[in-house]
Amino acid sequence: MPYLTHPEALDHLLSGEPSYRVDQLRQWLYRTPVLSASDMTNLPIHVRESFSDHLWPFAIEDEQVGDAGKTRKWLFTAADGAAIETVLMGYPKRATLCISSQAGCALACTFCATGQFGFERHLEPGEIVAQVAYAQAFLRQIGMPGVPDHLTNIVFMGMGEPLANLKRVTEALRRMIEEMKMSPRSLTVSTVGIVPGIRQLANAGWPINLAISLHAADDELRTSLVPINKRYPIADLEEAATFYRETTGRRVSVEWTMMDGVNDNLDQADKLAGIAHRILAHVNLIALNPTPLSEERASTKLHIEQFAAALKQRGVNVTVRDTRGKDIDAACGQLRARSGRTKPPPTVGLTIGPRR
Ligand code: SF4
Incomplete structure (x- = not known):
């Protein structure tokens, strides 16, 4: 499987072929990805056919389209049955991809x-990068109406905690930056607060955005x-966030999922303002996308507006983000939940490659 092969070792897949074929394949996999090996037009047919059934390290188990075609969610299945969710969100000047770093969490x-x-x-680096390549290929070859034909932002906000899979995530980031030529500034790693991982990511040397999923501003509620x-x-998290900003020069953002009667009161706003000031963070508020197994419900629109106003009054930079894909179970893990999956399906008879 090409994406599961280290880019520097692709010649193993092309033994007996001239060496320039490796560069051509690398180009198709990372710079101008295509949905099917048959689209790799400068490779000989026998080469394309040699991996046409396993270009992608996963099959599409489910695909949903919402928001009038501007949100597309894929549930991929790896060869061992692991579920991988990826969501593409299109805007007039942006195309943001939300990717998974682990199967489950x-x-x-x-x-x-x-x-x-x-x-x-954990997902392998190739399984993480293939989500990006698949969405790039989709935008280039099929596209979304009124949306750029390439990804502008990648966020690690799908399934899994990226910093709990740091070694593989770091290799995936390296491939996005060095092979796909993506700007580190267009990449965002989101964490619930794995403090050693934040420090290691800072030391990786890329000016990648860091988003901290805080959701509560005191330790009792947050735990x-x-x-x-x-x-x-939280105190350790604040120190790590400051270290990240000082090391990379990138401002940290705080993600706050608004839950009705849980974290949408003035006391939390007050404490959150203090944290945001101390770590110089921008705050993003987003209404909870409720899940069937959870008791929490989304804050009302009024409460979200009041919470945002309270933060602004306290001098915090705050954005209320729109929820995408309410009509298609787009919160991470929801498509998998809806599919009735409680464990991986058997691998026998699994079709590898996208079912289009
Ligand atoms: S919010 Fe993130 S870290 Fe928490 S369980 Fe979900 S995927 Fe894991």
Whole structure:
């Protein structure tokens, strides 16, 4: 499978072929990805056919289109049955891809569909990069109406905690930056607060954006929503966020999922303002996309506006983000939940490659 092969070792796939074929294949995989090997027009037919059935390291198990064609969500299935969710969101001048770094997640945040299913396994660098390549190919070859024909932003906000899979995520980031030629500034890694991982990512040397999924501004509430907070409390997280900003020169953002009656009160706004000031962070508010197994519900529009106003009054830069894909279960883990998956399906008879 080409994407599961290290880019520097692609010649193993092309033994007996002239060496320039490796560069041609690398170009198709990373710079101008295509949905089918048959579209790799400068490669001989026998080469294209040699991997036409396994260009992608996953099959499409489900595909949903929402928001009048501006949101597309894929549930991919890897060869061992692991589920991978990817969401493409189109805007007039942007195309943002939300990718997964793990199949499932071990961190069990109470409001998250992925967390409610537990952990399957880490995704390999090639499985992470292939989500990006697939969406690039989709935008170039099929496209979304009124949306750029290429990705402008990649966010690690799908299934899994990227910093719990840091070695593979770092290699995936390297391929995006060095092979796909993406600007590090267009990449955002989101974390619920794996403090050592934040420091290691800072030391990787790329000016990548860091988003901290905070959701609560005191340790008692945060630990009840995000259990890893017990290990890495807010004070440690603030120190790591400051280290990240000072090391990379990138401003950190704070993500805050608005939950009705849970974290949308003035006391939380007050404490959140203090944190945002101390770590010089921009705050993004987003209404919870409710999941079937969770008791939490989204804050009302009025409460979100009041919460945003309270933050602004306290001098915080705040944005209320729109929720995409309400009509298609677009929150991470929801498509998998809807498919009825509680564990990986058997691999026998699995079709590798996109079912289009
Ligand atoms: S919110 Fe993120 S870290 Fe928490 S359970 Fe869900 S995927 Fe894991």
